[in-house]
Amino acid sequence: xxxxxxxxxxxxxxxxxxxxxxxxxxxxxxxxxxxxxxxxxxxxxxxxxxxxxxxxxxxxxxxxxxxxxxxxxxxxxxxxxxxxxxxxxxxxxxxxxxxxxxxxxxxxxxxxxxxxxxxxxxxxxxxxxxxxxxxxxxxxxxxxxxxxxxxxxxxxxxxxxxxxxxxxxxxxxxxxxxxxxxxxxxxxxxxxxxxxxxxxxxxxxxxxxxxxxxxxxxxxxxxxxxxxxxxxxxxxxxxxxxxxxxxxxxxxxxxxxxxxxxxxxxxxxxxxxxxxxxxxxxxxxxxxxxxxxxxxxxxxxxxxxxxxxxxxxxxxxxxxxxxxxxxxxxxxxxxxxxxxxxxxxxxxxxxxxxxxxxxxxxxxxxxxxxxxxx
Amino acid sequence: xxxxxxxxxxxxxxxxxxxxxxxxxxxxxxxxxxxxxxxxxxxxxxxxxxxxxxxxxxxxxxxxxxxxxxxxxxxxxxxxxxxxxxxxxxxxxxxxxxxxxxxxxxxxxxxxxxxxxxxxxxxxxxxxxxxxxxxxxxxxxxxxxxxxxxxxxxxxxxxxxxxxxxxxxxxxxxxxxxxxxxxxxxxxxxxxxxxxxxxxxxxxxxxxxxxxxxxxxxxxxxxxxxxxxxxxxxxxxxxxxxxxxxxxxxxxxxxxxxxxxxxxxxxxxxxxxxxxxxxxxxxxxxxxx
Numbered sequence: 001x002x003x004x005x006x007x008x009x010x011x012x013x014x015x016x017x018x019x020x021x022x023x024x025x026x027x028x029x030x031x032x033x034x035x036x037x038x039x040x041x042x043x044x045x046x047x048x049x050x051x052x053x054x055x056x057x058x059x060x061x062x063x064x065x066x067x068x069x070x071x072x073x074x075x076x077x078x079x080x081x082x083x084x085x086x087x088x089x090x091x092x093x094x095x096x097x098x099x100x101x102x103x104x105x106x107x108x109x110x111x112x113x114x115x116x117x118x119x120x121x122x123x124x125x126x127x128x129x130x131x132x133x134x135x136x137x138x139x140x141x142x143x144x145x146x147x148x149x150x151x152x153x154x155x156x157x158x159x160x161x162x163x164x165x166x167x168x169x170x171x172x173x174x175x176x177x178x179x180x181x182x183x184x185x186x187x188x189x190x191x192x193x194x195x196x197x198x199x200x201x202x203x204x205x206x207x208x209x210x211x212x213x214x215x216x217x218x219x220x221x222x223x224x225x226x227x228x229x230x231x232x233x234x235x236x237x238x239x240x241x242x243x244x245x246x247x248x249x250x251x252x253x254x255x256x257x258x259x260x261x262x263x264x265x266x267x268x269x270x271x272x273x274x275x276x277x278x279x280x281x282x283x284x285x286x287x288x289x290x291x292x293x294x295x296x297x298x299x300x301x302x303x304x305x306x307x308x309x310x311x312x313x314x315x316x317x318x319x320x321x322x323x324x325x326x327x328x329x330x331x332x333x334x335x336x337x338x339x340x341x342x343x344x345x346x347x348x349x350x351x352x353x354x355x356x357x358x359x360x361x362x363x364x365x366x367x368x369x370x371x372x373x374x
Numbered sequence: 375x376x377x378x379x380x381x382x383x384x385x386x387x388x389x390x391x392x393x394x395x396x397x398x399x400x401x402x403x404x405x406x407x408x409x410x411x412x413x414x415x416x417x418x419x420x421x422x423x424x425x426x427x428x429x430x431x432x433x434x435x436x437x438x439x440x441x442x443x444x445x446x447x448x449x450x451x452x453x454x455x456x457x458x459x460x461x462x463x464x465x466x467x468x469x470x471x472x473x474x475x476x477x478x479x480x481x482x483x484x485x486x487x488x489x490x491x492x493x494x495x496x497x498x499x500x501x502x503x504x505x506x507x508x509x510x511x512x513x514x515x516x517x518x519x520x521x522x523x524x525x526x527x528x529x530x531x532x533x534x535x536x537x538x539x540x541x542x543x544x545x546x547x548x549x550x551x552x553x554x555x556x557x558x559x560x561x562x563x564x565x566x567x568x569x570x571x572x573x574x575x576x577x578x579x580x581x582x583x584x585x586x587x588x589x590x591x592x593x594x595x596x597x598x599x600x601x602x603x604x605x606x607x608x609x610x611x612x613x614x615x616x617x618x619x620x621x622x623x624x625x626x627x628x629x630x631x632x633x634x635x636x637x638x639x640x641x642x643x644x645x646x647x648x649x650x651x652x653x654x655x656x657x658x659x660x661x662x663x
Contacts, residue, residue, distance in 0.1 A: 052455045052459075053453065053455045053456040053458065053459035054455055054458050054459040055459075071482075071483060071484040072458065072483050072484060075458075075479060075482040075483035075484070076455055076458060076483060079478075079479050079482045079483070080454055080455050080458075080479050081455070146474065146475065199585065200584075202581075202582040202583060202584070203548075203556075203582065203583040204450070204470060207448070207450060208450060211448070211450070211451050216451070218451070218453060218454075218473070218475075218476065220475070221475050221478070330453070330455065330456075333445075333447075334453075334455075334456045334459055335429055335444055335445070335446045335447075335453060335456030335457055335459050335460055336432075336445055336446050336447030336448075336453060336456055337447060337451075337452075337453030337456055338447075339451075
């Protein structure tokens with residue numbers, strides 16, 4: 001990592017410490033773009049409420065939302081679609097914002113929450129609950145049981161992130177290179193643990209854990225949705241204020257330090273907040289791939305490299321992508337419903353491939369260009 | 375499994391109360407039924423109520439017409455709204471239907487959800503048939519079918535037990551990969567049917583459906599390899615399967631003893647179980663000569 005050189009190319013035009021106001025940044029074109037992104041999100045949110053396997057008229061949906069609908073439409077709107085909508089927004093927001101901040105702080109276009117082991121840790125917690133949880137779950141009161149898996153997943157994510165950062169922190173500084181390598185190692189260990197769980201699982205547990213790893217917004221109940229959405233929002237609120245810090249990071253750590261940024265605090269905060277946001281999202285909906293990776297890239301293509309713009313744009317794009325993916329799986333082959341991981345990867349995979357190819361063409365090979373200098 | 379038992383008990387009570395009303399007056403019997411379980415679908419067909427069936431899960435492959443019904447997907451990952459779009463008044467589910475939140479959402483929408491008991495015994499299959507009959511408002515027909523299936527099962531089991539030849543060690547192979555096999559061990563449904571048909575489970579050292587290494591297969595020395603039709607086809611037919619190194623040196627491989635049966639017939643534990651015991655028992659006795 002050429003993190004210590006001032007010569008790192010930066011495509012962001014912002015000079016360190018430049019303090020341009022929102023009014024200037026949000027010029028006509030950018031304001032228009034954000035308006036469009038918001039419109040897309042509103043459309044996606046409405047579509048999530050309006051469309052589904054059951055055909056409901058707008059009137060029925062309105063009455064259900066007002067609490068005047070019949071049992072069927074009320075149950076569909078308030079117990080099935082609305083919690084999905086909220087959970088989908090929270091998950092999309094959490095994944096996109098943490099992906100964006102991680103890519104920024106690691107200065108690595110391939111960074112996503114999976115890279116530093118958050119998703120792997122959550123998977124270990126969830127899979128252990130699916131396979132080993134039968135033994136302890138009978139001792140728990142009924143009301144607590146649905147939360148065993150989310151809590152285990154969240155704990156796993158938090159624990160693994162702590163280990164990864166603990167390993168890469170020496171003498172008060174966190175080495176980005178070590179961080180990524182430690183993430184790789186931890187992911188390998190998590191993979192081995194999951195493999196062991198797969199080995200001792202029975203047929204049914206195996207299917208359960210396979211489906212869990214493909215993600216779903218389906219099992220949403222309101223309590224779970226509100227808790228995880230609350231956690232995600234709190235973490236994301238912290239990330240949202242780090243736009244300037246992330247811009248400075250693009251100059252390299254030393255330059256950022258000399259520009260007055262507390263580099264260590266930034267790294268630590270991004271890691272903690274991302275782990276919390278992704279841990280909560282994964283705990284409630286399983287590991288949903290590609291949103292965290294792709295939403296920030298799309299945002300950069302649309303609004304340019306400044307993180308003050310990229311962060312909110314990623315948030316809008318991530319939520320929109322996730323809601324449309326959910327709409328796709330809910331309406332593709334009714335009455336069945338494929339896992340949402342299929343849809344996000346189906347949309348995200350080709351896009352990412354296109355992004356790589358486009359970069360290679362415009363920059364004559366290599367994918368280290370763009371706003372990143374890894 | 376423990377996880378679901380209290381839920382099931384609760385459901386059976388709730389369901390039982392609801393059904394007793396439905397059974398009393400026939401016009402109140404459910405008219406749009408979704409079945410999430412291949413065995414339950416078979417029972418609905420056997421009771422002649424297939425016209426009221428509006429949706430089935432991915433394990434409902436017999437009779438073949440059932441696959442023409444709307445497909446709700448995998449029984450552990452149902453979509454509540456998908457099922458509601460079929461406008462059912464009853465959802466019949468295998469005991470492990472889920473996720474639990476989806477079942478709650480179905481009930482919140484006013485749909486009766488009834489989960490079947492899970493038993494793979496001589497009494498369990500008739501109990502399942504009576505359960506379905508109660509749920510869909512055909513208790514008399516179900517009693518008759520249950521009695522018929524029970525006596526047929528008993529007869530086939532007695533026939534199998536009366537056989538005086540040496541009991542063959544049967545290895546049920548669920549799936550085959552490059553590194554090993556997944557076999558039916560102690561407590562698996564495959565073991566139940568093997569024992570009913572007069573065989574001995576060759577994979578007693580394993581619990582449930584689990585992988586078994588090639589060496590463990592050699593050590594188990596099965597006399598017969600039992601496979602599902604699809605599994606055998608995937609690997610190039612029985613001869614190719616028996617030529618695999620783990621089988622070639624066992625009695626099954628040396629004597630070319632493999633039995634291929636339809637998976638749902640063999641492991642469904644529905645109305646066709648007497649037929650499954652008869653077919654498997656016959657094949658075991660023939661192989662044993």
